[in-house]
Amino acid sequence: MRSLEGKYAEATESFERVLALDPASTSARSELGWICYLQQDYDHAEEKLRQVIEMSDTPRALDLYRLGRIYYDMGADYRDNPAYSHAQLIAAARLDPQCAGAFTYLGHYYREVAQDAPRAEKCYQHAFSLDSHEGDAGRFLSDYLLDAGSLEGAIDVYQSVIEADSKANWAMNRLGFAELMRGNNMQAMGSFQKLLRNDIKDALAWEGVAEAYQHEGRYMAALKAFTRNRELVPESTTAVYHIARVHQRLAMYPEAIEHYQSALRLAERNQEPNHIPSLMGMAESYLEQGKEYFVSGYYGRSAESCGQTLAYTLQLLQQDSTVTSAWKLVGDACLAYRSVPRYLHLCPLETLSTIVDMLPGDTNTLLHFPTKLDDDPLEVIKTMSASPLENPTTETTLRFLDAIYVVAGLSYKRANILNGNQGHHAAQCWYDIALTYYYRHENALRSRVDGGQWLGIAIRCLKASLEFEEENPLVWNALGVATLSTNAKISQHAFIKAMEYDPKVRKSGFRDEGVL
Numbered sequence: 001m002r003s004l005e006g007k008y009a010e011a012t013e014s015f016e017r018v019l020a021l022d023p024a025s026t027s028a029r030s031e032l033g034w035i036c037y038l039q040q041d042y043d044h045a046e047e048k049l050r051q052v053i054e055m056s057d058t059p060r061a062l063d064l065y066r067l068g069r070i071y072y073d074m075g076a077d078y079r080d081n082p083a084y085s086h087a088q089l090i091a092a093a094r095l096d097p098q099c100a101g102a103f104t105y106l107g108h109y110y111r112e113v114a115q116d117a118p119r120a121e122k123c124y125q126h127a128f129s130l131d132s133h134e135g136d137a138g139r140f141l142s143d144y145l146l147d148a149g150s151l152e153g154a155i156d157v158y159q160s161v162i163e164a165d166s167k168a169n170w171a172m173n174r175l176g177f178a179e180l181m182r183g184n185n186m187q188a189m190g191s192f193q194k195l196l197r198n199d200i201k202d203a204l205a206w207e208g209v210a211e212a213y214q215h216e217g218r219y220m221a222a223l224k225a226f227t228r229n230r231e232l233v234p235e236s237t238t239a240v241y242h243i244a245r246v247h248q249r250l251a252m253y254p255e256a257i258e259h260y261q262s263a264l265r266l267a268e269r270n271q272e273p274n275h276i277p278s279l280m281g282m283a284e285s286y287l288e289q290g291k292e293y294f295v296s297g298y299y300g301r302s303a304e305s306c307g308q309t310l311a312y313t314l315q316l317l318q319q320d321s322t323v324t325s326a327w328k329l330v331g332d333a334c335l336a337y338r339s340v341p342r343y344l345h346l347c348p349l350e351t352l353s354t355i356v357d358m359l360p361g362d363t364n365t366l367l368h369f370p371t372k373l374d375d376d377p378l379e380v381i382k383t384m385s386a387s388p389l390e391n392p393t394t395e396t397t398l399r400f401l402d403a404i405y406v407v408a409g410l411s412y413k414r415a416n417i418l419n420g421n422q423g424h425h426a427a428q429c430w431y432d433i434a435l436t437y438y439y440r441h442e443n444a445l446r447s448r449v450d451g452g453q454w455l456g457i458a459i460r461c462l463k464a465s466l467e468f469e470e471e472n473p474l475v476w477n478a479l480g481v482a483t484l485s486t487n488a489k490i491s492q493h494a495f496i497k498a499m500e501y502d503p504k505v506r507k508s509g510f511r512d513e514g515v516l
Contacts, residue, residue, distance in 0.1 A: 061096030427469035434461035
């Protein structure tokens with residue numbers, strides 16, 4: 001008992017007294033060897049356990065297991081050569097099939113040395129079935145279960161470990177994150193809170209409980225927990241990122257941007273420059289801030305925020321041009337300039353031009369649009385300077401807006417291609433693409449030229465959206481508006497569908513239908 005409590009000197013003294021009274025006591029000699037092992041004095045531990053086995057006519061399974069474990073932790077040839085650790089562990093398991101520790105270390109041998117995963121898993125499974133106190137067996141067994149896609153099986157292991165050992169913090173941590181994966185936020189909170197009662201300084205537990213709070217919409221509690229997580233790991237990029245994310249969720253955009261910037265600086269110090277989640281957060285926060293500025297009447301600031309969105313999205317795309325949501329952000333930022341046409345000179349032309357260069361040449365072709373459909377407006381982006389946009393004529397404004405709509409449309413198309421043109425995302429992308437062509441149609445009407453081509457494309461895109469998501473009232477309503485001047489029957493049908501799928505649109509739907 002004293003050795004288990006860490007009182008090695010007292011325990012050693014007690015067993016040495018036993019050995020003095022009975023030099024043939026193999027159990028006392030075994031315990032002395034085990035105390036040496038617990039103090040990482042492997043040479044003396046091996047010597048004493050080997051003596052015990054040589055002195056015994058029939059060695060105990062416990063002694064064989066202990067010697068096998070000592071050999072394993074000595075490493076090198078003692079671990080890798082089957083004549084040492086493996087031989088002792090096999091002998092212990094054969095002598096006593098209930099020796100759980102022997103099966104745990106056999107699992108280690110097959111996992112690390114023999115590289116035999118199926119056999120290692122079986123050993124861990126058997127060890128854990130014999131004794132749920134075998135935490136290492138439970139830990140690695142749960143890893144194999146997760147690799148096989150059995151989250152439920154892994155959770156059963158975690159729960160069994162915790163029932164056997166209320167201080168098994170690793171199991172509580174894993175159980176908490178597993179419950180988060182299953183969407184059981186309250187259960188996850190309970191697991192993390194229990195862990196924190198064991199160890200108030202467990203940074204990962206603070207992160208986990210903060211995520212659970214966030215998923216439950218308890219943002220202030222999440223912010224406090226993420227802040228505590230950062231105090232424990234001040235150089236963690238992830239900790240600062242999460243704090244920024246919560247501020248963004250709370251619509252505290254200046255604070256969110258400040259923390260995202262801190263996360264980016266930390267990421268650079270930690271040799272992970274251009275942290276993609278933080279770049280995405282920055283871009284999203286600037287776009288949302290731009291919308292708030294517009295509502296408040298700060299149109300210039302709104303345009304500047306859209307420019308920042310494009311700048312950070314470009315940085316992100318330069319790191320990974322396959323991030324679908326980044327292309328969606330480009331499109332949204334471009335369309336936002338429609339609301340502030342007098343501030344187009346604040347649009348970052350060089351940034352926009354670089355983004356255009358990153359778009360693959362087959363973007364239109366892959367979605368069955370004419371190849372050169374958008375070439376002329378793109379030249380405007382390449383050739384125009386900010387000067388003509390400072391005091392623009394109506395014609396200049398419309399030409400530049402057309403160009404911006406083209407960039408937005410191509411960005412939405414790129415997002416759709418990356419998404420595989422499937423499901424809800426495809427429905428959203430086709431709707432967004434339709435908007436860009438409808439706005440080009442509006443520009444054409446203002447310029448007193450025929451915009452029928454763009455209207456036709458917009459209508460086809462809205463119909464494509466409905467093929468993926470037939471019950472979307474927003475798209476039906478947009479289709480009603482788009483066909484208002486060309487096909488009253490379809491327009492009326494679309495408005496009725498919009499009202500049918502969402503009673504909330506009835507007010508606008510009745511108004512739009514009344515025009516007919």
